Amino acid sequence: MAKRTQKAGATGRFGAxxxxxxxxxxxxxxxxxxxxxxxxVCQYRKVTRKSVGIWSxxxxxxxxxxxxxxxYTRASDANSRIIRRNxxxxxxxDMAYIAQQKAIxxxxxxxxxxxxxxx
Numbered sequence: 441m442a443k444r445t446q447k448a449g450a451t452g453r454f455g456a457x458x459x460x461x462x463x464x465x466x467x468x469x470x471x472x473x474x475x476x477x478x479x480x481v482c483q484y485r486k487v488t489r490k491s492v493g494i495w496s497x498x499x500x501x502x503x504x505x506x507x508x509x510x511x512y513t514r515a516s517d518a519n520s521r522i523i524r525r526n527x528x529x530x531x532x533x534d535m536a537y538i539a540q541q542k543a544i545x546x547x548x549x550x551x552x553x554x555x556x557x558x559x
Contacts, residue, residue: 450474472509480504487511 477487479497486499495511507513
């Protein structure tokens with residue numbers, strides 16, 4: 441017997457209902473939910489979803505909170521970057537941003553007449 445859900449995948453159970461884009465989005469979410477991810481502690485690809493927002497590593501039994509469909513959301517990535525920057529200090533990108541802001545402030549003060557330009 442032929443495989444009936446070749447294109448549809450996990451959303452084949454919906455049949456012709458709900459529209460293509462809704463079925464496609466549901467398929468993407470189901471694939472994200474059921475795939476395994478890398479553990480932040482032991483670095484093995486053993487993290488699976490226990491329930492909504494709860495992720496657990498089957499190797500080291502580390503359980504943590506994450507997103508509904510993925511363990512690492514954009515907000516959690518941004519938070520971890522901020523925490524790492526505070527722990528490690530400023531990176532080269534941060535230093536470039538600080539230098540750019542100082543240059544902008546200097547140009548503003550020149551325009552406002554607070555500083556006199558040296559020639």
